Amino acid sequence: MSAPSVSAALPLSARIAVVGAGAMGTGIAQVAAAAGHAVSLLDNRPDAAAHAVAAIRAQFARLADKGQLSADAAQAAASRLQAVTELAELADADLVIEAIVENLDAKQALYAALEALVGPDCLFATNTSSISVTAIAARLQRPERLAGLHFFNPAPLMALVEIVSGLATDPAVANTLFATAAAWGKTPVHAKSTPGFIVNRVARPYYAEALRLLQEGAADIATLDALLREAGGFRMGPFELMDLIGHDVNFAVTQSVWRAFYHDPRFTPSLIQQERVDAGFYGKKTGRGFYDYRDGAVRPLPHSEAAQPQPGTIVLYGSSPASQALAQRLGERGVAFAQAQASDARVADVDGATLFVSDGRSATQRAHDSGIANTVLLDLALDYRQASRLGVTVAEGCSDSAAQAAIGLLQAAGLAVSRLRDVPGLAVMRTVAMLANEAADAVNQSVCSATAVDAAMRLGVNYPLGPLAWAEQIGVGQVCAVLSHLAASYGEDRYRLSPLLQHHALTGKALS
Ligand SMILES: NC(=O)c1ccc[n+]([C@@H]2O[C@H](COP(=O)([O-])OP(=O)(O)OC[C@H]3O[C@@H](n4cnc5c(N)ncnc54)[C@H](O)[C@@H]3O)[C@@H](O)[C@H]2O)c1
Numbered sequence: 001m002s003a004p005s006v007s008a009a010l011p012l013s014a015r016i017a018v019v020g021a022g023a024m025g026t027g028i029a030q031v032a033a034a035a036g037h038a039v040s041l042l043d044n045r046p047d048a049a050a051h052a053v054a055a056i057r058a059q060f061a062r063l064a065d066k067g068q069l070s071a072d073a074a075q076a077a078a079s080r081l082q083a084v085t086e087l088a089e090l091a092d093a094d095l096v097i098e099a100i101v102e103n104l105d106a107k108q109a110l111y112a113a114l115e116a117l118v119g120p121d122c123l124f125a126t127n128t129s130s131i132s133v134t135a136i137a138a139r140l141q142r143p144e145r146l147a148g149l150h151f152f153n154p155a156p157l158m159a160l161v162e163i164v165s166g167l168a169t170d171p172a173v174a175n176t177l178f179a180t181a182a183a184w185g186k187t188p189v190h191a192k193s194t195p196g197f198i199v200n201r202v203a204r205p206y207y208a209e210a211l212r213l214l215q216e217g218a219a220d221i222a223t224l225d226a227l228l229r230e231a232g233g234f235r236m237g238p239f240e241l242m243d244l245i246g247h248d249v250n251f252a253v254t255q256s257v258w259r260a261f262y263h264d265p266r267f268t269p270s271l272i273q274q275e276r277v278d279a280g281f282y283g284k285k286t287g288r289g290f291y292d293y294r295d296g297a298v299r300p301l302p303h304s305e306a307a308q309p310q311p312g313t314i315v316l317y318g319s320s321p322a323s324q325a326l327a328q329r330l331g332e333r334g335v336a337f338a339q340a341q342a343s344d345a346r347v348a349d350v351d352g353a354t355l356f357v358s359d360g361r362s363a364t365q366r367a368h369d370s371g372i373a374n375t376v377l378l379d380l381a382l383d384y385r386q387a388s389r390l391g392v393t394v395a396e397g398c399s400d401s402a403a404q405a406a407i408g409l410l411q412a413a414g415l416a417v418s419r420l421r422d423v424p425g426l427a428v429m430r431t432v433a434m435l436a437n438e439a440a441d442a443v444n445q446s447v448c449s450a451t452a453v454d455a456a457m458r459l460g461v462n463y464p465l466g467p468l469a470w471a472e473q474i475g476v477g478q479v480c481a482v483l484s485h486l487a488a489s490y491g492e493d494r495y496r497l498s499p500l501l502q503h504h505a506l507t508g509k510a511l512s
Pocket of ligand 1: 042098100110127151
């Protein structure tokens, strides 16, 4: 997407109307009032807007009590808010932000009614998560005045706002909303109106790969969650996160993105999640999801390998992040090792075992291809120096003593070791490769810029690194190898490589 030109934010004298006083509308009204605008809040449920205004005022008072806002500022922000009961009371609005029910007909009907009331320069913004902004604008006489202004929940706390342009959106409108969101203390990113916009599209593999790994018996949920947290650096593992979001909501988003992309296999929903929805096991809110939240339920622990003896001889190879981190961690613990160069990508040799970082092949496939029977593969870590746990897979023909030596090496370096079934790409590596692939495709298809996708995933879903910056850190060529090997293993279009990643692997040009 070409760089948008700079526009000024709406002035503080601009009157903001928020329609829909639910979770999102209330948060958005709070943000706009705190920024200095007069805000009118409307809901079609009797008293809902008045309750929301009271709740926001109480929130301003709490912020003042905590010293995060001066008493005067809290008072002034509170006085800028008003609840209204009739659409006609929004006639003088300069910007209407809609956060009503997620239904195309309802949103179109609201804007049709509004267009008859407001002035010609009034801007329309929709907070929709999943409906086409182009379709919402389609019935307007002036569709160019409408864009998506997609806040994340809770709106006062989450920095990201996706500014979504539909086919008819005037770039000047998108730019004004961009500048306005920035003036409100948010980090806006531009996106084109495509299914899932940026975050809800690019995040799909975080859930999808975990569900696939579970379906294939790679490991149990607690172990997979622990690997994504402790090695991957994600704030929450995929299963605990899906339980928090609610499987009803998470599954609906997956289905909506999948349908909107005409059943692209990249987004195929999981039967495992479908079953949770069918059972009413929606997650934390219903007491059961992947985990059991009922009174007395015991939280399962991740699986860690039993302690193995420290290997007799350790040779570390090359200068990969894994090899350097092992050297540092062993050195800090007073464990002796030698260092050497190898003609292949091996990280270490220990008592007969050869360790490599995953390139997307299973350990058994890699042992077959290389002739090294005692092959042990390491999963990806965000930072091998900081990780507290690492996943491994072991080739079918690897001896028990070699596997134990490999595990003993990682334990001697202070890592808990989770051994997965010998699935291609392990857990963190294939998840991050698929996130980077989706991010690259979003950029390749002009949905957003590389900077925007990385910022969106860090700020919208708290990823420790943007997926493209992460691909750079791993090596774009390595990510391409992982995806190509996954595609070869599964024979599925789901793992097809983004042309943008291929291009950057060939040219060596920076992605992010
Ligand atoms: N909840 C989230 O995490 C989240 C995040 C980003 C975007 N969104 C989007 O924001 C919008 C609102 O979501 P929410 O979670 O706040 O929903 P919600 O159910 O909490 O609130 C919606 C509110 O809109 C009111 N409403 C419905 N139809 C109306 C109409 N025609 N006129 C006036 N008021 C009407 C309802 O009474 C309700 O108070 C949806 O489009 C949703 O997809 C939600």
